Every structure is written in structure tokens, then in C-alpha cells.
Amino acid sequence: MASISIEKVTKIYPNGFEAIHELDLDVADGEFMVLVGPSGCGKTTALRMVAGLEDITGGTLRIGDRIVNDVSSKDRDIAMVFQNYALYPHMTVAENIGFALKLRKIPKAEIKKKVEDAAAILGLTEWLDRKPGQLSGGQRQRVAMGRAIVREPSVFLMDEPLSNLDAKLRVQMRAEVARIQRRLNVATLYVTHDQVEAMTMGDRVAVMRAGLLQQCDKPQVLYDHPVNLFVAGFMGSPAMNLFDATLGEGAATALVGSQKLELPSSLHAIRPALKSYANRPVIIGIRPEDLPVAGDEPAAIDEAVYFEGDVELVEALGSELLVHFTTDAHRVEAEGAKDADSEGLSAGALTKGGEGVARVEPRSQLVVGRRVRFRIDPARFHFFDPASGLSITS
Amino acid sequence: MRNRARHGWRRWINGPYIGAALIALFILLPMYWMLASSFKSQSNVGAYPPQYFPVPISTSGYHAAFADGFGGFVVNSLVVACCSTALVLFLGVFAGYALGRLPMRGKYPIMVSLLMISVFPEIAVIAPLYLVMRDIGWLNSYQGLIFPYTAFNLPFAVWILRNYFLGISMSMEESARIDGAGPLRTLVTVVLPQVTPGVFTAGVFTFTACWTEFLMALSFDFGKKTIPVGIASFGSQFTVPYGAYFAASVIAVVPIAILVLVFRKAVVSGLTSGAVKG
Numbered sequence: 174m175a176s177i178s179i180e181k182v183t184k185i186y187p188n189g190f191e192a193i194h195e196l197d198l199d200v201a202d203g204e205f206m207v208l209v210g211p212s213g214c215g216k217t218t219a220l221r222m223v224a225g226l227e228d229i230t231g232g233t234l235r236i237g238d239r240i241v242n243d244v245s246s247k248d249r250d251i252a253m254v255f256q257n258y259a260l261y262p263h264m265t266v267a268e269n270i271g272f273a274l275k276l277r278k279i280p281k282a283e284i285k286k287k288v289e290d291a292a293a294i295l296g297l298t299e300w301l302d303r304k305p306g307q308l309s310g311g312q313r314q315r316v317a318m319g320r321a322i323v324r325e326p327s328v329f330l331m332d333e334p335l336s337n338l339d340a341k342l343r344v345q346m347r348a349e350v351a352r353i354q355r356r357l358n359v360a361t362l363y364v365t366h367d368q369v370e371a372m373t374m375g376d377r378v379a380v381m382r383a384g385l386l387q388q389c390d391k392p393q394v395l396y397d398h399p400v401n402l403f404v405a406g407f408m409g410s411p412a413m414n415l416f417d418a419t420l421g422e423g424a425a426t427a428l429v430g431s432q433k434l435e436l437p438s439s440l441h442a443i444r445p446a447l448k449s450y451a452n453r454p455v456i457i458g459i460r461p462e463d464l465p466v467a468g469d470e471p472a473a474i475d476e477a478v479y480f481e482g483d484v485e486l487v488e489a490l491g492s493e494l495l496v497h498f499t500t501d502a503h504r505v506e507a508e509g510a511k512d513a514d515s516e517g518l519s520a521g522a523l524t525k526g527g528e529g530v531a532r533v534e535p536r537s538q539l540v541v542g543r544r545v546r547f548r549i550d551p552a553r554f555h556f557f558d559p560a561s562g563l564s565i566t567s
Numbered sequence: 568m569r570n571r572a573r574h575g576w577r578r579w580i581n582g583p584y585i586g587a588a589l590i591a592l593f594i595l596l597p598m599y600w601m602l603a604s605s606f607k608s609q610s611n612v613g614a615y616p617p618q619y620f621p622v623p624i625s626t627s628g629y630h631a632a633f634a635d636g637f638g639g640f641v642v643n644s645l646v647v648a649c650c651s652t653a654l655v656l657f658l659g660v661f662a663g664y665a666l667g668r669l670p671m672r673g674k675y676p677i678m679v680s681l682l683m684i685s686v687f688p689e690i691a692v693i694a695p696l697y698l699v700m701r702d703i704g705w706l707n708s709y710q711g712l713i714f715p716y717t718a719f720n721l722p723f724a725v726w727i728l729r730n731y732f733l734g735i736s737m738s739m740e741e742s743a744r745i746d747g748a749g750p751l752r753t754l755v756t757v758v759l760p761q762v763t764p765g766v767f768t769a770g771v772f773t774f775t776a777c778w779t780e781f782l783m784a785l786s787f788d789f790g791k792k793t794i795p796v797g798i799a800s801f802g803s804q805f806t807v808p809y810g811a812y813f814a815a816s817v818i819a820v821v822p823i824a825i826l827v828l829v830f831r832k833a834v835v836s837g838l839t840s841g842a843v844k845g
């Protein structure tokens with residue numbers, strides 16, 4: 174058992190490409206840390222440096238109290254699950270799982286027992302004598318997990334271990350991996366590009382973009398208080414609606430397209446910095462679920478702000494409706510938002526011009542082509558500086 | 568229905584099958600003729616009209632071959648071919664792995680020069696090589712053939728093996744590394760079992776090449792004759808012992824045939840399936 178401490182770690186590939194820039198990340202003992210970001214942002218690179226499969230160009234990497242920058246993989250006491258599982262095709266499931274133990278010269282009887290225990294945890298007992306080629310994708314995934322857990326390592330590393338499974342199995346294994354991690358209580362660094370996986374599995378989530386760590390916090394904090402446009406757009410599906418806006422005198426109003434929203438003083442109480450953006454452009458953000466149709470909202474909202482759009486398409490998901498609406502406002506496309514996997518039509522495919530998405534009550538009366546009026550709790554608005562992309566908080 | 572499968576012998580009558588049968592006939596007929604002739608008596612080998620079946624069956628050809636020292640040639644050939652093949656595979660596996668996997672400078676020039684060496688005509692080096700062999704006293708010795716054979720066959724084997732190594736998922740080796748296996752261990756327990764088809768391919772090619780090589784064997788080992796040289800030396804200026812030629816040829820083909828059969832079994836296609844992704 175140990176923690177992982179990544180301090181100002183930088184990776185420059187031999188071709189001069191800087192894949193990671195001064196990454197700072199701490200994974201506490203027993204913690205499940207998810208590293209998430211769009212393709213090519215350096216997640217795998219970061220993980221491989223922790224695993225010792227890639228040289229560290231600069232910075233310090235500690236596992237436990239030990240600096241391991243120059244310690245070889247096998248002496249780091251880690252276990253890794255690869256995206257393609259990397260099972261040994263000529264060995265049976267039992268041999269695959271027991272391979273690392275055999276290398277450590279552990280007595281045969283003890284290996285057998287440990288392998289059987291791991292197989293029992295993963296429901297692999299009846300497949301122990303099979304070769305990987307004779308297993309389904311989900312079973313192979315479990316074997317890869319089994320190979321990692323028998324080792325009883327101090328650190329678990331996983332690189333998109335679920336990405337080769339079909340959607341249903343992925344949801345199932347998501348819960349299972351989280352359950353096993355909790356049970357073993359080992360510091361885990363888990364890489365994914367799927368923000369849903371990140372939200373549901375991580376104790377904490379680190380969002381990366383182009384080799385830079387954007388924000389690292391509990392999933393709910395990331396969701397409720399994204400530090401910048403990128404995190405705001407990346408986390409959540411459908412993505413947050415982001416529109417160009419201009420604040421009026423004293424930041425009391427916001428002009429979104431041709432609609433003038435009255436911003437109540439209660440909002441300025443929680444976001445005093447907003448005042449300094451008076452008469453200046455900002456980017457205003459609102460999550461789809463924070464756009465209830467006027468009259469349908471669960472609880473009455475004090476000092477509500479009204480916002481209108483034309484209904485373009487209604488997707489009925491049973492428990493809710495996804496309403497795609499258009500406005501004359503200019504929609505801001507946060508980079509990376511389109512990468513996020515999404516259930517439903519939502520992200521990307523339909524967005525254009527001033528389109529937004531709202532997640533509303535299934536019984537809302539909505540007609541395509543008609544105007545819809547949303548009643549918004551002003552505390553739910555997010556504001557971003559258009560120049561820096563940073564959230565306008567305090 | 569127009570597409571109903573034709574039954575019985577009729578379904579064999581179609582373009583591809585007839586083509587395949589013709590090709591097989593073209594290849595097998597000389598083989599059959601060799602086999603049949605090896606069991607004919609000396610006078611029947613060249614008989615006119617030709618004998619399609621050896622009647623009566625005679626083993627005189629085989630007796631003649633062994634009387635002319637054929638047993639010794641077989642031993643010589645076996646020693647030379649087996650040792651060369653073993654050496655080629657041993658060196659080829661390490662060289663192929665290094666060229667396929669390890670971070671190394673100058674891989675490309677090495678691969679190109681290997682390719683060039685492998686197509687180098689033997690005749691061009693035979694004279695200088697003869698002088699070398701004579702000076703170090705390796706004429707008429709096993710090593711006098713084993714080392715040149717290894718040198719000539721290694722490049723091709725390295726190429727084949729390297730390509731097989733390249734086909735193995737890198738993450739499998741990385742996984743072994745994290746599991747605690749050193750490079751040699753990884754090569755032997757994780758990588759090598761998956762390239763057996765490559766090892767067999769390289770092995771069969773090398774063995775066959777050594778088994779049938781004539782020029783160097785004739786030049787360097789006129790005392791310790793291998794099979795091709797031995798067969799050529801049968802008889803005398805005035806006799807052409809066809810029976811012995813055919814009998815010896817049949818025996819010479821046997822190990823190659825066995826090898827090919829074993830090789831077919833060893834190439835378990837799709838051996839690596841299931842190792843990575845779904």
C-alpha cells in the first residue's frame with residue numbers, strides 16, 4: 174500500500190514533442206484517481222511514466238516515500254491493466270494470472286491458492302484452464318484484472334481498461350472495477366477519455382488537456398465548479414450550453430443574443446467578481462438540467478431569470494426530455510466537448526449556430542417550432558472570461 | 568434451384584479444381600517417376616516402352632547406393648544441416664528480436680545489408696572462401712561447411728524472425744516487464760512461444776538450403792561428402808547407375824518431407840488471437 178506523488182513531472186519525447194508539462198498530481202493511499210481528457214492529451218504518457226515504461230524527462234515521481242524516477246518497472250511494485258489486455262495467448266487463464274507470482278519464485282501451492290482466490294473474486298473459476306483466445310471480451314478483461322490483483326501491488330494502473338467492451342458490459346464492469354478497487358483499497362490511477370466513467374468511478378478526477386492538468390477534484394466539484402471553459406465543456410453529457418454574452422451597466426443585465434436577462438443582486442453576492450465585467454463580454458454557461466421549462470420547475474425559484482428559445486427537436490428518453498432549441502445567441506464551442514462520449518443524439522451532431530440543449534421534465538408540453546420559455550435559478554449560471562477561458566468565480 | 572450443390576464426383580469438375588489437379592500432376596509426376604524408378608531393376612529403368620509400374624520390384628538401386636557409401640553421406644548431410652540450422656535459429660532469434668524490438672541505432676542499414684548478403688551469389692565468394700578454409704585447415708571438415716552455411720542462411724532467417732517479432736503486441740512485453748521478467752526471460756517465456764511459426768519457417772528454409780547445397784560442399788568437403796555431392800560421385804566414368812541415383816534421391820527427400828509435415832502442424836494459425844482486444 175502506498176500513495177503516488179507526481180511532482181512537476183514533464184515528458185518530452187525524443188522527437189522533441191512535449192506530451193506532459195509539469196504535471197502535479199497526488200493519489201492518496203487507497204484512493205481511486207481518474208485521469209480524463211480528450212484523445213492525445215497525454216493520459217497514457219502520464220500513466221506509462223508512473224509504470225516505468227517511459228522515461229521521465231523532468232520532475233519527481235514518488236511511490237510511497239520512495240523516489241522511483243530511475244527505478245525499473247518490476248521494482249516499483251505496481252500492477253497495470255492494459256487497454257488491449259496484453260494477455261499471454263499461449264498460457265491458460267491460470268498461468269496468465271499466476272505468471273508474476275511464478276517469477277517471484279512463490280511456491281506452487283501458494284500460487285494456486287492465490288490464483289483461485291483472484292478467480293473467485295472475478296468469477297473466472299470455470300475458465301481457469303482456457304486460453305485467452307477462447308474467452309469473450311469481458312472475460313479477457315477480467316483475466317487482465319486478475320493478473321493485476323493477485324500481485325497485491327501497492328499501486329494499480331489502468332489504461333482505458335473498459336474501452337474494448339460493448340456499452341452494456343462497460344457499465345457493468347465499471348461498477349465491478351470500482352467495487353474491486355474499494356475492496357483491495359490500493360491507490361489506483363485510472364485513465365479514460367470517457368467523462369461518464371470518470372464521474373462515476375473516481376474518488377477524484379483529474380482533467381487534462383494538451384499535456385496540462387486543468388483541474389483535479391471530486392467529480393461533483395468538477396461538475397458544479399469547473400475552473401475553465403474546457404472543463405465545463407468536457408464534463409457532463411449533453412455538454413454545458415455556452416453562449417457569448419455582454420454584461421450591462423453594473424453587471425445587472427446580460428445580453429445574450431437579443432435577449433436581455435436581468436441578473437439579480439443575489440447573484441452578485443455569490444459572484445462579486447462579476448461587477449468588474451460590467452459593460453464587457455463574458456461567456457455565460459448553463460447546464461442542460463438547469464433549464465426547466467417555466468411552470469414545470471420542481472420548486473419555485475426566487476428571482477428567476479427567463480430565457481427563451483425555439484424548439485427544434487425533442488428527444489424523449491423516457492425519464493426526461495432532451496430539448497434542442499435555437500436562439501439568436503452565439504454558441505461557444507468548448508474544445509474537447511465533442512470528444513466526450515454521449516448517450517443520445519446530443520453532443521456535436523446537431524449543435525449549430527445558437528443551439529442549446531435542455532434536459533426537462535418528461536411531461537413538459539413542448540411543440541416543435543414553438544417558442545419555449547425556461548425559468549432559470551440565477552445561482553446556476555456559470556460565467557467565464559472570454560479571453561482566458563477561466564471561470565469568473567468569487 | 569440453380570445454386571444447388573452438385574453431388575458426388577461432379578462437384579470436383581470445375582475450373583479451379585481442374586487447374587489445381589493439373590498443377591499437382593505437373594509437380595507430382597516427376598516425384599512419382601523417381602519413386603517408381605528407384606524400385607526398378609537396372610535394366611528396366613531405361614526400358615522402352617517405359618515401365619509405368621516397377622515390375623518386378625527390385626531394391627538393387629538401394630543396395631547399390633549404400634554400397635557406394637551413401638550411409639556416410641546421409642550422416643554428413645544430417646550433421647551439417649542440423650548444426651547449421653540450430654546455429655542459424657539461435658543467432659537469428661536474438662538478432663531478429665534486437666532488430667525488431669530493441670532501441671538501436673542503424674537498424675535500417677543493418678537490415679538492408681542483410682538483405683543484400685542474402686541475395687549474394689555463392690559463386691562470387693567461393694574462391695576466396697576456399698583459400699580461407701585452406702589456410703585455417705577447415706577443408707574436409709564439418710565446420711568448413713557449417714559456418715559458411717550459417718553465414719549464408721542467417722540473413723534470411725533474421726528477416727523472417729524480425730517480422731514475426733514486430734507482429735507481437737508491445738504491451739505484452741511491457742506487461743511481462745512489469746510482472747518482473749527481465750529481457751531474456753520475456754523473450755524466452757513470452758515472446759518466443761508466439762513466434763514458433765516464424766522459427767519453423769526459418770528452420771525449414773535453412774535446413775532445406777543446407778541439405779541441397781552443392782557448390783560449397785563440392786569445393787570444401789570433397790572428402791566428407793554430403794548427399795548432393797555423394798550422389799554425383801556414384802558410378803564411374805563408364806557406368807551410369809540410374810537405380811542408385813533414384814534410390815538415393817528418394818532417401819534424400821524423406822527428411823524434407825517429414826520436416827514439411829511437422830512444420831504444417833506447428834504453424835497454428837491464429838495462435839495470437841485473443842491476446843489483444845476483442
Ligand SMILES: Nc1ncnc2c1ncn2[C@@H]1O[C@H](COP(=O)(O)OP(=O)(O)OP(=O)(O)O)[C@@H](O)[C@H]1O
Nearest residue numbers: 186188190192211212213214215216217218219366
Ligand atoms: N513515442 C512517441 N513519440 C512522440 N510523440 C508521442 C509518442 N507517444 C505519444 N506521443 C504524443 O504524445 C501525445 C500524448 O499521447 P498519449 O498516448 O499520452 O495520449 P492519450 O491521452 O493517451 O490519448 P488517447 O486517449 O488517444 O489514448 C500525443 O499527441 C501523441 O501524439
Ligand SMILES: [Mg+2]
Nearest residue numbers: 216217218332
Ligand atoms: Mg491513451
